[in-house]
Amino acid sequence: MSLWDHHLILLPILLPMVMASAMLLFDERRRRLKSxxxxxxxxxxLLVALALLHESMTGxxxxxxxxxxxxLGGWNAPFGIVLVADRLSAMMVALTSVLGAGVLAFAxxxxxxxxxxxxxxxxxxxxxxxxxxxxxxLFNLFVFFEIMLAASYGLALHxxxxxxxxxxxxxxxxxxxxxxxxxxxxxxxxGVTGTLNMAEFALKVRTIAPDDRGLLHxxxxxxxxxxxxxxxxxxxxxxxxxxxxxxxxxSAAAFAILSKVGVYVVLRLSLLAFGDDAGASAHFGQSWxxxxxxxxxxxxxxxxxxxxxxxxxxxxxxxxxxxxxLAVAGVGDKxxxxxxxxxxxxxxxxxxxxxxxxxxxxxxxDSGAQRERAVFDDEYRDPFDDDERNEPGLxxxxxxxxxxxxxxxxxxxxxxxxxxxxxIGKLAMLDALARSLAPASIAVIVxxxxxxxxxxxxxxxxxxxxxxxxxxxxxxxxxxxxxxAGMGGLLAACVLLALFGGAxxxxxxxxxxxxxxxxxxxxxxxxxxx
Amino acid sequence: MTEFxxxxxxxxxxxxxxxxxxxxxxxxxxxGLSLLSYAVNLFIFSMGRLRSGTPxxxxxGAERPELYADPTPxxxxxxxxxxxxxxxxxxxxxLLASRGATGSDHVDGREPAE
Numbered sequence: 001m002s003l004w005d006h007h008l009i010l011l012p013i014l015l016p017m018v019m020a021s022a023m024l025l026f027d028e029r030r031r032r033l034k035s036x037x038x039x040x041x042x043x044x045x046l047l048v049a050l051a052l053l054h055e056s057m058t059g060x061x062x063x064x065x066x067x068x069x070x071x072l073g074g075w076n077a078p079f080g081i082v083l084v085a086d087r088l089s090a091m092m093v094a095l096t097s098v099l100g101a102g103v104l105a106f107a108x109x110x111x112x113x114x115x116x117x118x119x120x121x122x123x124x125x126x127x128x129x130x131x132x133x134x135x136x137x138l139f140n141l142f143v144f145f146e147i148m149l150a151a152s153y154g155l156a157l158h159x160x161x162x163x164x165x166x167x168x169x170x171x172x173x174x175x176x177x178x179x180x181x182x183x184x185x186x187x188x189x190x191g192v193t194g195t196l197n198m199a200e201f202a203l204k205v206r207t208i209a210p211d212d213r214g215l216l217h218x219x220x221x222x223x224x225x226x227x228x229x230x231x232x233x234x235x236x237x238x239x240x241x242x243x244x245x246x247x248x249x250x251s252a253a254a255f256a257i258l259s260k261v262g263v264y265v266v267l268r269l270s271l272l273a274f275g276d277d278a279g280a281s282a283h284f285g286q287s288w289x290x291x292x293x294x295x296x297x298x299x300x301x302x303x304x305x306x307x308x309x310x311x312x313x314x315x316x317x318x319x320x321x322x323x324x325x326l327a328v329a330g331v332g333d334k335x336x337x338x339x340x341x342x343x344x345x346x347x348x349x350x351x352x353x354x355x356x357x358x359x360x361x362x363x364x365x366d367s368g369a370q371r372e373r374a375v376f377d378d379e380y381r382d383p384f385d386d387d388e389r390n391e392p393g394l395x396x397x398x399x400x401x402x403x404x405x406x407x408x409x410x411x412x413x414x415x416x417x418x419x420x421x422x423x424i425g426k427l428a429m430l431d432a433l434a435r436s437l438a439p440a441s442i443a444v445i446v447x448x449x450x451x452x453x454x455x456x457x458x459x460x461x462x463x464x465x466x467x468x469x470x471x472x473x474x475x476x477x478x479x480x481x482x483x484x485a486g487m488g489g490l491l492a493a494c495v496l497l498a499l500f501g502g503a504x505x506x507x508x509x510x511x512x513x514x515x516x517x518x519x520x521x522x523x524x525x526x527x528x529x530x
Numbered sequence: 531m532t533e534f535x536x537x538x539x540x541x542x543x544x545x546x547x548x549x550x551x552x553x554x555x556x557x558x559x560x561x562g563l564s565l566l567s568y569a570v571n572l573f574i575f576s577m578g579r580l581r582s583g584t585p586x587x588x589x590x591g592a593e594r595p596e597l598y599a600d601p602t603p604x605x606x607x608x609x610x611x612x613x614x615x616x617x618x619x620x621x622x623x624x625l626l627a628s629r630g631a632t633g634s635d636h637v638d639g640r641e642p643a644e
Contacts, residue, residue: 139606146613153620162631166639169556169628172621173637176563177551179617183570183610187603191577196602 009070009085011048012093012130013144015041020123034119035108041123042101045130049094052085057510065514067524069136077136077526078200084136084525087511088341092133092264095345096257098493099352100126106356106486107250114159114248121158125151125254132261136525138186138196141265145182145230149175152258155251156243167246174239178229185223192216199525202273202518205281213280220274224285230262231322234295241303244315249359252311253352259322260348267329267337271515272522283332290330290440296323297447301454310358310462314351317414320451321347327444328429334516335432336444338509343416343425345504346497350413350422353490357406360479360487361466399477400467402484407463409491415455416448421497421504426452428505532580536572543569554642556625556635560618567614571607578603 019041023034055068067086071077085093104122112118128148135141153175156168190196192212193204208216225236232240240259244252266289274284300319307313321344328340409420416426426448433441470477497504514520543565550562578600586601588594625635632639 139609143609143613146617150617150620153617153624157624157627162639165624165628165631169624169637169639172617172624173551173559173563176614176617176621177566179614180563180566180570184573187570187574187577187606190603190606 007070008048008051009068009083009134012045012097012134013083013127015044015048016123016127016130020120020127023120023123024117028116031112035104035112038104038119038123039101042097042104042126045126046094046097046101049090049097053087053090053094056085056087056090057507065510065520067521069525078195078197081140082136082197082525083134084199084521085134086521086524087507087514088264088268089133091341091345091507091511092260093130095260095348096126096129096133099257099349099490100254102349102486102490102493103250103253103352103356104486105489106253106483109480109482109486111159111248111250115157117154118158118250121151121154122250122254125155127151129257129261133264136198138189138198138201140196142179142182142186145261146179148258148261149179152251152255155254156247158251159248163246164248167243170239171243174229178226181222181229182226185219185221185226188215188219188222192219197525198269198272199522202278202522203526205273205278207279208281210280216281217284220269220281220284223269224266224288227262227265228292228326231259231266231326232262232296232319233292233322233326234299234319237296237299237319237322240319241312241315244318244355245309245312249311249355252314253355256318256348256351256355259318260344263322263325263344266326267515270329272518275516275518277518286330286332288330289326290444293323293325293327293330294443294447296320297327297451299323301451301458304458305454307458307462310361310466311355313458313462314354314358316458317347317354317455318351320414320455321351324429324448324451327447331433331438331440331444333432333436333441334512335435335509336429336441337515338505338512339425339428339430339432341511342428342497342505342508343422345508346413346421346425346494349490349493349497350410353406353487353494354410354414356483356487356490357403357410360403360483361407361477363475363478399479403477403479404467406487406491407467409494411456411459411463413494414459416452417456419498421494421501424498424501424505425508428509532582536576536580540569540572540576543572554636554638556628556637559637560621560625563621564618567610567618571610571614574603574607574610576603 019037023037026033052068057065065087067084070083072081072083107118125148128144128151131144132141132148135144153168153172156171157164186196189201192215193201193208195201195204205216229236231237244255247255270285274281276282278284296319300316300323303316304313304320307316325340325344328336412420413422416422430445430448433445547562547566547569550558550565553559553562581599584597584599586599586604588598628639629635634641636642
């Protein structure tokens, strides 16, 4: 056990990769086999993430926090590539696997038949996301980013149709450009500091020559821009709403974690390299994060109110969630960050569930997407226009009650109302912000409160339209058992977060504290020499 | 002189790439992305400092960094080339699908109103 235990950190990356590659050998008729493989992989990753999380909380010699470091190929840190699992990474991997399992269960009802190789693409997406969370090397981060994006291009187009292709074209062009910015930023940072290892980079930032500092800041800003495009921060995020609205429901729900990858990297690098110890570079870009976060929050809230269908509202809810965390990162207060991390978990799950719910509620309602006739009818047709595929399996009675309940939970989570965990996270943030009452804190308090109000108004209006005041010619609501299980799983996780809110919030606050002391991370990666 | 030529090449490539990227036709966009990725590849390469006639791999017993070129950016460029090549190919497929589905090569999927 102890021999293999050492390699545990590889599993969240290797497992989906091996499973997805193996799946390519079977043809599309082996759906049951593929479903079982992908669900097993997600469950295994969740267990591994929990084990890593447990170790990151108790693994140090004195029983405190630590970061597990894995040296790939046995090369020591600044020269070789390392994987690092600390509290934040393990938390994000666990969140990914919970979201992934819920989305997969939902997709098993019918969406995985809408196009080829859904399961393989989905697992590659998970592999890229997990890799981005676990890597401790800037260029390796780029590689995992690209794996994640390549899989997401396939998933964005899953189910085909003109609307998806048009949105996918923009999405791919924007992300390719962002990747180029990423490369420019990484190579500039390498040119200035001579390292790609995040921990060593953080050390080099402290002692860099004053002449080079300008170039370092340029590199960091360009790199940050690439991640802010991924977070959909205003004004870099106009691509998000059309893409997520057009994407099939399971893809959009899985994409809820993609913008969090951008958020994660921004948090990780700004706290690691540009924290209190960074000398003249301390808190570099923090005011930008604050301003862009607040602008994203405002834009997302307005978009949510203006949305006329639920999946678009879900896309704007993703932006609201990114904006909240970026604004909080801009305030730079550890206590506030703790609340934000707790909020991140709940809001990601709720946004994912919202996309799934939106698809069920809007099923059969003509959204205008298919109105224009496709040129190649056989190639780009609505995958569900024949009856045999349209059957979502075992149908749950009282669908309206179940969907109404699910919608209620989603709304409470996204708007951040009691008694669910969205409220606990928001309250923790507001409480910590109210303690300092600096102008920045007041701006964030106002932003958070207004976004809650806007979210509540927008989602209530859409919910009334979708559940109570349905068009007479809209088809009756049906929901498959697998679909309900997927959504229910995500929402149950939200409810559990509220039930164990004290422990969860304590964990998040502890994580924020750990992130505020980057020396422990750096020491773990670089060994004894700090 | 080498520095000037390289800087000018990167500048011209990225300027042309950016201009093409902002054009309304999908083919122009993909050409723009290709030119930009060439510019970025050259840029990464230049971040390892410009040395000519120096090998990137040390020999045993002669581990003196000043004799050798920095191998890391060369490895990075190789990775970046492969990835951008693959993704450009993927983008090309989406471009063709968009042309087939919308009947237009405009990035919006429809011709602008005259």
